[in-house]
Amino acid sequence: MSSLSNTTALVTGASRGIGRGIALALGDAGATVYVTGRSVGADRTDDLPGTVDETAGSVTERGGRGIAVQCDHTDDRQVEALFERMDRDHDHDHGSGGGLGLLVNNVWGGYEGYGESFDGPFWEQPIETWDRMFDAGVRAHFTASRLAVPRLLDADGGLVVTVSSGHGGRFRGSVPYDVSKTATERLTKTMAHELRDTPVSAVAVQPGFTRTERVLDAVDEDEEVLAGTESPLYTGRAVVALVLDDGVADRSGGVFRVGDLARAYGFTDVDGTRPAPFDLPGDPL
Incomplete structure (x- = not known):
């Protein structure tokens, strides 16, 4: 039996x-997702x-049970309908995985349409950049969390695992x-x-430089730029390790780099390597 078959x-x-x-x-761990x-x-x-x-189909192919739900997480009604759908599914067939055991707040619309303005000074940034990062990021995480926790x-x-980025220092x-x-x-710490x-x-959790579809498109799959990057599954394995940790309550409120979790829990990336914790270049604050 897979380790998360009841999750x-x-x-x-x-x-x-x-x-x-x-x-x-x-x-891979057998969860219903x-x-x-x-x-x-x-x-x-x-x-x-x-x-x-496509993602849900791949989850099922890998041994879990994937359930796809189209949802715009900036629309409260759609998010509420999502949780109501999960409630109905559980009531109808509670033997398929049990009640909700894990929420991963990952949705993020902050990169959409930003273009070159992303790297510009804040006074040249369009206000829409701020709105996207908060509405389709922080607010979306709060909305899902307040519905999931009960x-x-x-x-x-x-x-509740929330995906962040970079290095807070x-x-x-x-x-x-x-x-x-x-x-x-801060949302994680206060929750x-x-x-x-x-x-x-x-x-x-703070992933490192990850080979997402957006990154590969932006760098045109430049091997030199991608050297030392990690796969999206590296963060996935960090989440699985956290769920399986009976002592995860001791970590509650913490912010963890994926590379540090890999060393603590002993997992690797898909190629067998263990990319180092991400150290963001830039000015300390």
């Missing part, structure tokens, strides 16, 4: 990229490869980006504080 997970923003890698790693995102069929975000249906409590415990290269990722990590006397834990 039901929700991974938001899993059409592609790190979310897809997390969903696939959970599938709800895969959400906006991309279905030919209607794909920024015309990048990957859809919720269900995790009803299931006698669980875990250094400037992340853009004011809206830095502030939104800092807020994501963990309020959950401290419950069986639900909350942690944040």
Whole structure:
């Protein structure tokens, strides 16, 4: 029996990229995985490869059970409908994986349409950049978390993992980006504080430079640029390790680099390497 065969997970923003890698790693461990995102069929975000249906199908092929749900996580009604769908599925067939045990907050719309302005000074940034990073990032994480936690409590415990980025000790290269990722990590810490006397834990993870579809498109698969990068499954394996850790409550409220978790738990990337923890270049703050 697979190690997470009795676990039901929700991974938001899993059409592609790190979310897809997390969903696939959970599938490798036998979990039931709800895969959400906006991309279905030919209607794909920024015309990048990957859809919720493709990811869910791959989860099933790898030994788990993938369930695709199209959902725009900036639309509260769609998010509420998603959780209601999961409730109905559980009531109808609770033997397929049990109640919700894991929420992975990964959805992120902050890169959409930013162009070269991303690296410009904040006074030259369009306000839409800030809005996307907070609405389709921090707010989306909060919305999913506030709906997930009562269900995790009803299931006698669980875990909320929120995907962040960069290194909190250094400037992340853009004011809206830095502030939104800092807020994501603060959200994790404060949720963990309020959950401290419950069986639900909350942690944040910081992937390194990851070979997502967007990154590969941006660098034109330049081997020199991609040297030392990690696959999306590396973060996925970190999430699986956290779920399997009986002592994860001791980590609640923490922000962990994936490379550090790999060394702590002993997992590797898909090629057998163990990429080092990500040290973001830039000015310390």
